[in-house]
Amino acid sequence: MESPIDIVTADMKVDITSPALTFAYHAGDYELENNGHTIEAVPDEDDNNIVTFGGTEYVLQQFHFHAHSEHLIDGAAADAELHLVHKSAAGDVLVLGVLLEEGAANSSLDDLFAQIPEENGKEVELETPIDASDLVPADSASARYEGSLTTPPCTQGVQWNVFLEPQSISPAQLSTFTKVYPDNHRPVQPLHHREVTEIPAD
Ligand SMILES: [Zn+2]
Numbered sequence: 631m632e633s634p635i636d637i638v639t640a641d642m643k644v645d646i647t648s649p650a651l652t653f654a655y656h657a658g659d660y661e662l663e664n665n666g667h668t669i670e671a672v673p674d675e676d677d678n679n680i681v682t683f684g685g686t687e688y689v690l691q692q693f694h695f696h697a698h699s700e701h702l703i704d705g706a707a708a709d710a711e712l713h714l715v716h717k718s719a720a721g722d723v724l725v726l727g728v729l730l731e732e733g734a735a736n737s738s739l740d741d742l743f744a745q746i747p748e749e750n751g752k753e754v755e756l757e758t759p760i761d762a763s764d765l766v767p768a769d770s771a772s773a774r775y776e777g778s779l780t781t782p783p784c785t786q787g788v789q790w791n792v793f794l795e796p797q798s799i800s801p802a803q804l805s806t807f808t809k810v811y812p813d814n815h816r817p818v819q820p821l822h823h824r825e826v827t828e829i830p831a832d
Contacts, residue, residue, distance in 0.1 A: 633777030
């Protein structure tokens with residue numbers, strides 16, 4: 631029951647009864663860290679960004695990047711993938727996956743990509759606040775399933791929501807990441823009879 635997976639769109643079942651994600655994201659300051667697996671941005675304020683899902687509040691802990699994408703859609707990878715990792719008071723984990731394709735720059739991430747620490751273990755405080763709502767597609771269907779973290783210890787029981795519409799970042803932005811992590815994606819894992827649910831766009 632691990633992640634990532636290949637999302638086979640023809641096998642997804644639409645579920646309009648699955649609860650909506652409600653966002654309370656706000657602009658805030660972040661610390662950027664090279665943790666040896668990825669580049670991770672950690673909000674300075676603890677409870678500044680909350681996603682409510684199924685009546686439970688999940689607080690954003692950090693977001694980070696993979697290149698190329700970890701999730702595939704019908705066997706195809708995107709250029710990169712952003713993971714926004716949230717945790718509830720009970721310790722349950724909800725991860726939002728955002729596929730990133732090369733295109734227009736994401737200006738919300740200019741400062742982040744300009745300051746990526748190349749050295750493992752190094753941290754920098756970003757100068758420009760980031761509003762995490764600028765990182766998530768506004769109007770996208772999602773694939774929802776239960777999986778795991780994709781870096782050790784690959785803990786299971788993680789609720790995944792992968793947006794099917796990609797966001798864009800510029801080739802220059804992506805190259806600042808791939809210069810440090812040319813390939814930090816985990817290969818897709820077997821589905822083992824798990825269902826992947828399609829949540830239509832709002
Ligand atoms: Zn990840």
